[in-house]
Amino acid sequence: MITMPNFQFRFCLKPLSIAMLSIGLTACTGPTSPVNNQKTVIKDASPKPFGQSDESSTLNDSAERQGKPVVYQVFTRLFGNTNTNNQPWGTIEQNGVGKFSDFTPEALKAIKSLGTSHIWYTGVPHHAVINDYTDFGISNDDPDVVKGRAGSPYAVKDYYNVNPDLADDPAKRLEEFEALIARTHAAGMKVIIDIVPNHVARDYHSLSAPEGVSDFGAHDDTSVEYARDNNFYYVVGEAFQVPTADNYQPLGGEKHPLSDGKFEEFPAKWTGNGARASKPDINDWYETVKVNYGVKPDGTYDFPVLPEEYSDKSFEAHAAFWQGKDVPDSWYKFRDIAHYWIDKGVDGFRYDMAEMVPVEFWSFLNSSIKQKAPNAFLLAEVYQPDKYREYIHQGKMDYLYDKVGFYDTLKTIMQGSGEVSKLVTIHDEINDIAPHMLHFLENHDEQRIASPDFAGSAKKGKPALAVSALISSSPTLLYFGQDVGEDGSEETGFGDPTRTSIFDYVGVPAHQRFMNDGKFDAGKSTEDEKALHQFYQDVMAIAATNPAVTGEYQSLHALNLDVKDSAYTEQQFAFVRAQGEHGFVVVANFNDKPTGAIKLVVPSNVFGKDSDRITLAPMLSHEGITLEKEGINYNASFSLEGLETKVFAF
Template sequence: MRPVIYQLFVRHFSNMEMHGVDWGSREENGCGTFNGVTDKALREIARMGFTHIWLTGVLRHATQTAHPGLPAQPESIVKGLAGSPYAVLDYFDVDPDLGSAPELRMEEFKALVKRCRSVGLVPLMDFVPNHVSRAYLADWDGHDDFGEGDDHHTFFSPEQGYFYLTSNSPGDGPPLRLPDGLFEGEMTFGRVTGNNAVTWEPDRCDWYETVKLNYGYNFLAGLPALRLLPDWTSPKQKVPKTWRIMDDILSFWQGLGIGGFRCDMAQMIPMAFWKWAIARSRVRLPDVFFMAEAYNDHLKTTPGDPCTALLESGFNAVYDADCYHLAEHVYTRGNWANDFDRLFRSEPQYLTHGVRYVENHDEKRVCSPIAWGGTGRTILPAIMTLVYASGKGPVLVYNGQEVGERAEAPGGYGGHNGRTSIFDYTCLPQLQTWVAGGRFDASLLDEDSAELRDFHARLLPLLQHPALDRGDFYGLNWANMKNTTFGREPAEDTSGHWVYAMLRHHAHSTVLVVGNLSPTINFYNLCISIPQHAFNWCGIQTEKVRARNLMWKEGKDRLFDRSELMDRGMAYPLKPGEVGVLELSEA
């Protein structure tokens, strides 16, 4: 089964307060809770075709909000009032903001995990292995803490939890000087910042609220140091301390029913650790799901493509960031639909293992008026269909995407930048209309939001179709570049600017997907040519070809002459943002 993942940011999802203010407190702006994700909500999510649910922002993290017995962290090491969920304060605890009462938070989280399982959703959570909050603490009995026993004057030692700044480190310290002031915990020593910034004075572009964890090798020494790490068969007592603690963390959450992990910035962690840790996790739960957020950037620990290395280390799937960026660049940088052919040919590993998405918590909302060229609501159905249907790996939908969330709620540290802030107490106005005070139904949605949610509910189950789940890929744009009726504008001498078409095939199942990515142009005379080679590839040899609409099953089947499809093509008019998903078969 193809994983279809719903990213549910707990702090936002069930927040019923829709009239907050910028930089508002929890009391002013409200906050979602574990209990707010009810049985009814989960049943409706599962009914849309989701198989997994990524419970985001669950781990206890640094915050400026105090609770009884749980003091707030200093402003200098917290981004926003609520705080970043990726500045983890305690790996063995959950965010007290998310409990109906702080002391009930863990029991309510366990109950939520059971509710997910009861409706058939596999619960996932974040695993943030590269860095922790500067105020990190852990009170799990019998557990070694990061940094315990470290020499604060030694930059690197294999058994230390952190990397420590020295008198030779840039920035003229101590003390550590952060963008918003000093931090009492690092007045006489300092630690390397989470994004590998070796400086006594990290700036606002750094992950200044976090410290980098030490996996037993000096990251400044590069590949030679990585080669000295233990291999994946090493017993637990023979690996670095951080490896042992991370294994305890994964085991702890697996024991509470978590079925998988979205691993933050996975390319920054040694592949030797991943292979070791994932193998141990699969001894505990053979079908545990590991999904990597990873990018081919300067932070990677491999000389080549880190995404391929992560898959070889045991990950089920890796973010397909290139596909996301190309989709967005069609509307912001002038890319053409034809460019997807080149992308898909150059990265075959993503066909099977790439996590396809058009939104997540790091990216701008497609329907934000200041993102995606301001075209999002029109083009979202077409672009998401292209992105999801062109692969056979997992797909990801961020809560609110399904109703056209615009990221116009109160902000704060996150600002008003087209994203729903993960740093602040805020809400999801479009989604809250569906939440409807806990009823979780579409009765209050406006027409646009209701149509978009219905589109998601039609498309997502189709991803389990054999051709879209397991099928091979055949791009059709190359065969239509000279086809003047393939969405060509008058001033263009090549087709394929706004229209993309593909075939997916598995065994006896063939699906044609075509989308109009234009936000404004009605291609009323669109024709898609399917060459002889494509018919040979998918095994359709009869003169008559049947086309059945999978998205809108109310329509009748259509019959075409195969020779006509190879010559003039299939007539399939599309308005802006419209798509067709057709099952082709011999007739």
């Protein structure tokens, strides 16, 4: 099989190129709020009852949910696929594809059983695919500028329609998606889709744009590299050249009438990651072109700058600031796209590579969305921690990925090389914005936990799930198949295994066993898969329904590391979540071996009352404990099995 290791990470987290930094990244400068460096250090005594939270429970969208939002990310074309062939570079006929119609009431009920409040349907907007839909007026896409056979969901070809692969009748594909939105709402969940403002497909052309809406680039002046109201940047006087590599051929070398090493584009446009050459490198995002937001090639702005004081202002104030301002054409195009989908019933967006677009644009877009849909769920992919507060406060994002920091550190702990103390420090560093930092263990860009290159076993993700889901009131994201231990080992064509392919047609084996031909009852799952799924349901039920998860967090780690004659080490993590006098204590064991006797110490201020002993009830499959008063603290002794987590309610 031909492997392209950098391609599976379509948005690989390698150092950014100079072009990327100068267009949309270094230009996204501005004031940030001061970092709150106050640590959650346990002191020996505290007169103040613990549990009076500053984290607002208004983050929850539904009055019946007392916990936190839970986002279930589903790769839409893979979810319902029952085909098990998994032939490398297989066609849609050979390997099959899932449809909107596969999200039946049974499927949606199974998704909701994981505490899900929002389903992120990944890969919905019409992107470039190697499939013939000319009977429906859709032009064929060129394999020379498409990654994989099924195509990248982040090379959007038409923002006003949906991927025809996903429809039973491609002529009615938009109506079928609208029906899925209605079914999801009827099942008590909300709908998120992707918007990719930084780039579009190399051959963008909308068949479905509303009257009066022109395509990206339709009115560009292509005689200049940059103009404020051009939608793209141009390599003036040079034609685009298809990138080449010795170890890669489109479609694995299969003959195709359009696979000839050529793609007509004159003048060449800048590539999606900011590369400015007419012939991009094979590891560039060559299937896409960079969108111009009024950032000049030297990185300076060609639009109004948001004043510093707007970091503390409301959506309404941001919307008022932009009222009547003259902004670049691309801003209006993406505002219209977002409003179009809100009007279709979509409840929010996941913004791809948001940090490559100026923060002022996000203020403009998000404030306009919130004017139409105040409860819209706005999640952004941002990987620069020094930009987090800027994109939350000025860009008006609801949530950002907590990857560079929390996820990356938690991954090392799952792999056996990291220490819990570092995770505690990392979490403390974003204490002031913790409710905005979405947690995850898997998504379409990351390795599967069970893959050998990550942890080698889905069980090693169990303590991480409990910690990740219960440490903060921020949303938790689950990736489909994660709850049954999918290992991403399929050799599918474009890119290496360890991540379930986002570029090719493939069946997802562990998920297919759970799906059981549409019953969604784990009827073909192994016993280990059933047990893992049950654990996910149990933990996510606490996250979604227990009000203490929106309360105050307090680490018990430093205190317990100092306890003599206790088996507590850097491979265990204890913390408390509380709302008023009610809450729970979490103790997780990241070691795959049982602990000896742990003498758990909990400060008396946690409980807000004085008693000789306090009984804590079990919340997972284990026994409760009784804490005995000893001086100013409480303690109890117990042990943990390998990779076990215990959660105790008070």
